[in-house]
Amino acid sequence: MASASEEVLVGAxxxxxxxxxATVDEAARVLVNAAGxxxxxxxxxxxxxxxxxxxxxxxxxxxxxxxxxxxxxxxIRLSALNRLLAGQRQxxxxxxxxDPTVGACLAGNLSGPRRHRYGAPRDLLLGVTVxxxxxxxxxxxxxxxxxxxxxxxxxxxxxSEGRFGLIARASLRLHPLPAAERxxxxxxxxxxxxxxxxxxxxHSTLVPSAIDxxxxxxxxxxxxxxxxxxxxxxxxxxxxxxxxxGGTENGGDEWDEARSRQAAAQGRISFPPGGLVQTxxxxxxxxxxxxxxxxxxxxxxxxxxxxxxxxxxxxVRAALDPGGVLV
Amino acid sequence: xxxPEGLAASxxxxxxxxxxxxxxxxxKTYECDGLTxxxxxxxxxxxxxxxxxxxxxxxxxxxxxxxxxxxGAGTGLSGGAVPVADGVVISLARMNRVVDVDLESGRVTxxxxxxxxxxSRAVAAAGFYYAPxxxxxxxxTIGGNVAENSGGAHCLKHGFxxxxxxxxxxxxxxxxxxxxxGKGLDPPGPDLMGLFIGSEGTLGIATRxxxxxxxxxxxxxxxxxxxxxxxxAGAAVSGxxxxxxxxxAMEIMDRLTLEAAEAAVHPGYPDAxxxxxxxLDGNAVQVEDDAARVEEICRESGAVELxxxxxxxxxVLFWKGRKAAFAAMGRxxxxxxxxxxVVPRTRLPEVLDRIGxxxxxxxxxxxxxxxxxxxxxxxxxxxxxRNPGEPxxxxxxxxxxxxxxxxxxxxxTGEHGIxxxxxxxxxxxxxxxDLETMMRVRRAFDPEGLCNPGKIFPTPRLCGxxxxxxxxxPLELAGLGERF
Numbered sequence: 001m002a003s004a005s006e007e008v009l010v011g012a013x014x015x016x017x018x019x020x021x022a023t024v025d026e027a028a029r030v031l032v033n034a035a036g037x038x039x040x041x042x043x044x045x046x047x048x049x050x051x052x053x054x055x056x057x058x059x060x061x062x063x064x065x066x067x068x069x070x071x072x073x074x075x076i077r078l079s080a081l082n083r084l085l086a087g088q089r090q091x092x093x094x095x096x097x098x099d100p101t102v103g104a105c106l107a108g109n110l111s112g113p114r115r116h117r118y119g120a121p122r123d124l125l126l127g128v129t130v131x132x133x134x135x136x137x138x139x140x141x142x143x144x145x146x147x148x149x150x151x152x153x154x155x156x157x158x159x160s161e162g163r164f165g166l167i168a169r170a171s172l173r174l175h176p177l178p179a180a181e182r183x184x185x186x187x188x189x190x191x192x193x194x195x196x197x198x199x200x201x202x203h204s205t206l207v208p209s210a211i212d213x214x215x216x217x218x219x220x221x222x223x224x225x226x227x228x229x230x231x232x233x234x235x236x237x238x239x240x241x242x243x244x245x246g247g248t249e250n251g252g253d254e255w256d257e258a259r260s261r262q263a264a265a266q267g268r269i270s271f272p273p274g275g276l277v278q279t280x281x282x283x284x285x286x287x288x289x290x291x292x293x294x295x296x297x298x299x300x301x302x303x304x305x306x307x308x309x310x311x312x313x314x315x316v317r318a319a320l321d322p323g324g325v326l327v
Numbered sequence: 328x329x330x331p332e333g334l335a336a337s338x339x340x341x342x343x344x345x346x347x348x349x350x351x352x353x354x355k356t357y358e359c360d361g362l363t364x365x366x367x368x369x370x371x372x373x374x375x376x377x378x379x380x381x382x383x384x385x386x387x388x389x390x391x392x393x394x395x396x397x398x399g400a401g402t403g404l405s406g407g408a409v410p411v412a413d414g415v416v417i418s419l420a421r422m423n424r425v426v427d428v429d430l431e432s433g434r435v436t437x438x439x440x441x442x443x444x445x446x447s448r449a450v451a452a453a454g455f456y457y458a459p460x461x462x463x464x465x466x467x468t469i470g471g472n473v474a475e476n477s478g479g480a481h482c483l484k485h486g487f488x489x490x491x492x493x494x495x496x497x498x499x500x501x502x503x504x505x506x507x508x509g510k511g512l513d514p515p516g517p518d519l520m521g522l523f524i525g526s527e528g529t530l531g532i533a534t535r536x537x538x539x540x541x542x543x544x545x546x547x548x549x550x551x552x553x554x555x556x557x558x559x560a561g562a563a564v565s566g567x568x569x570x571x572x573x574x575x576a577m578e579i580m581d582r583l584t585l586e587a588a589e590a591a592v593h594p595g596y597p598d599a600x601x602x603x604x605x606x607l608d609g610n611a612v613q614v615e616d617d618a619a620r621v622e623e624i625c626r627e628s629g630a631v632e633l634x635x636x637x638x639x640x641x642x643v644l645f646w647k648g649r650k651a652a653f654a655a656m657g658r659x660x661x662x663x664x665x666x667x668x669v670v671p672r673t674r675l676p677e678v679l680d681r682i683g684x685x686x687x688x689x690x691x692x693x694x695x696x697x698x699x700x701x702x703x704x705x706x707x708x709x710x711x712x713r714n715p716g717e718p719x720x721x722x723x724x725x726x727x728x729x730x731x732x733x734x735x736x737x738x739x740t741g742e743h744g745i746x747x748x749x750x751x752x753x754x755x756x757x758x759x760x761d762l763e764t765m766m767r768v769r770r771a772f773d774p775e776g777l778c779n780p781g782k783i784f785p786t787p788r789l790c791g792x793x794x795x796x797x798x799x800x801p802l803e804l805a806g807l808g809e810r811f
Contacts, residue, residue: 293511
């Protein structure tokens with residue numbers, strides 16, 4: 001096995017060089033060497049003089065079934081981790097489109113339909129080890145499910161898109177695999193229909209795991225609602241939901257469609273869930289999570305965030321990577 | 328009490344004469360928080376009424392390089408709101424308006440001085456509530472909850488403050504205003520809001536907070552199981568988790584705590600070595616299924632008595648003793664020290680044994696009351712300050728418990744925060760590099776170090792030159808594991 005620094009040299013002739021460190025220390029050396037040579041690094045995507053792949057940083061470090069926690073190297077793919085966890089009737093409750101690595105989920109803050117019940121990556125992250133551009137290896141958080149000691153750098157790195165450093169190791173909160181799941185699909189005629197159905201669910205005591213609106217302005221829009229739990233409870237919830245908002249049970253094809261629409265989306269917007277109708281009027285086609293106030297749009301959207309927050313984020317980036325190595 | 332020339336007058340000009348406190352007698356009210364052992368008199372207390380007021384006083388402090396500490400209700404238990412000598416305290420008590428209730432979005436926007444319980448009150452009529460429920464929820468403020476990332480008994484299922492905040496308006500340490508998050512979730516970019524929540528007032532002052540409120544569940548069922556031994560109750564908790572049941576709360580009280588609770592508030596608990604409270608909430612059928620399974624697991628784990636609360640009144644009685652547990656210790660001991668540590672929940676029985684050994688070793692009693700579902704211990708170390716040497720021994724015992732938490736891969740604090748109290752203990756959990764990396768982030772927010780300095784991070788002035796023995800961080804230790 002070639003060391004990371006050798007690989008940087010091996011790759012130096014080609015541009016960009018692809019480097020696959022197998023340990024956290026090797027990853028640190030890759031970054032230090034690149035910085036020393038004045039080369040930029042991008043993590044798991046093109047853009048840098050050096051492309052750092054986490055393909056070999058993919059070990060499962062600790063599985064604690066009784067604690068419902070796992071510690072992993074972040075190059076592991078969701079499918080691989082969840083196959084392993086299924087053996088103990090548990091899961092990492094992230095279902096974004098495709099089969100990203102855990103690190104990509106964290107750095108991109110990626111989630112799927114079940115974000116509704118289980119939260120975003122930041123909500124499932126207990127602790128991290130990060131590698132900064134100067135080779136600093138630092139940990140924050142821990143591996144227990146409750147912990148307020150020190151700054152939560154894990155959350156800070158969620159959504160940082162690889163610009164703050166490499167998220168190398170992560171401790172994660174797991175969930176039990178549900179015994180049963182069923183899907184209700186409701187055809188919708190208009191934005192007002194969609195709003196009415198979403199509000200009825202929101203004000204009800206039903207506990208769906210996912211609510212996705214497959215929106216098409218011209219017609220053919222549908223609302224898909226997922227229930228998970230014990231057989232009896234899922235039956236009861238599906239029945240109650242059908243009485244509340246109508247619709248028919250479906251095998252669950254809608255979720256594949258929802259995920260592929262999300263994957264094909266050109267933009268993402270956040271909106272107040274109460275403002276669903278106004279939001280839908282601006283969109284021809286979108287995959288919308290009405291309970292969360294998130295829409296994946298077929299058209300690109302501009303950055304609507306607060307300028308002060310962007311500036312602050314840039315200050316944090318500059319503090320962690322003053323040389324601008326990570327791109 | 329030496330404030331820079333003109334600062335007090337400038338503050339009074341902005342906030343009005345009744346918005347500034349300078350008299351030593353009145354300043355004393357602000358010299359400590361809920362952990363009364365740490366006391367420092369500030370030079371000035373500012374009482375802003377608006378975001379603009381907060382910006383003005385922070386700008387003054389920044390201009391004069393005077394440290395400032397934001398303060399909510401002062402119920403914190405880690406000395407996180409202890410003033411800096413000759414510094415300014417910014418009390419958010421007057422900023423106590425509920426700004427906006429948007430039920431269609433499931434959002435409530437408040438000023439930082441609004442109490443935790445008032446958020447639930449604002450939406451109760453519509454059938455909603457605010458989930459985080461620290462024991463001090465009647466008086467503690469949302470601003471303080473944001474600073475500490477407060478939890479409570481029910482955060483096992485529903486998460487902490489950070490899970491329920493969707494937007495923040497923050498006055499940065501130089502007086503600039505930023506808006507983080509929004510009413511919709513997952514805005515693009517790094518999760519600065521997630522970093523800010525739980526940063527113990529060291530990165531700025533939240534002046535407006537948008538919270539997610541939840542629909543009250545269809546059903547709630549609370550089970551009380553009595554055991555001969557605390558470790559049996561611990562085994563039942565492990566059984567419930569292993570069965571894949573997501574309980575709303577799982578709490579254990581041991582014999583000593585039960586005695587105290589009985590003497591103080593008469594909850595009518597069974598005479599037992601320990602009791603376990605399990606609360607299930609959600610869909611009625613799911614709750615019924617889960618409750619049947621929980622009862623089975625408790626019996627299998629050796630429960631000698633099982634009670635089920637089906638009415639709100641019964642439920643309140645079950646919780647009465649638990650919620651009063653800390654205060655009730657006054658019935659069985661002259662003084663007590665509350666520790667707050669976390670262990671992996673599978674290690675609970677072993678950790679309880681080791682705490683028992685410490686009791687014998689130190690000749691002091693420890694009451695164990697804890698959020699068992701998430702491994703968050705609150706050992707109550709009993710002592711009598713009238714006996715020479717006992718306070719010191721109690722503190723040592725409490726520290727020894729923290730070291731056990733570290734040994735088994737746990738955390739220094741689950742919900743009370745590091746504050747002043749545990750800053751010197753941080754090297755037990757984090758390396759110098761870990762802490763320096765956090766400090767880099769802090770300096771990006773607060774280059775001059777004016778915003779609640781002296782908290783979280785160990786300093787030579789506070790801790791002496793020699794940090795405690797560093798144990799390998801749980802994640803690094805996990806990093807030594809084998810490939811599966």
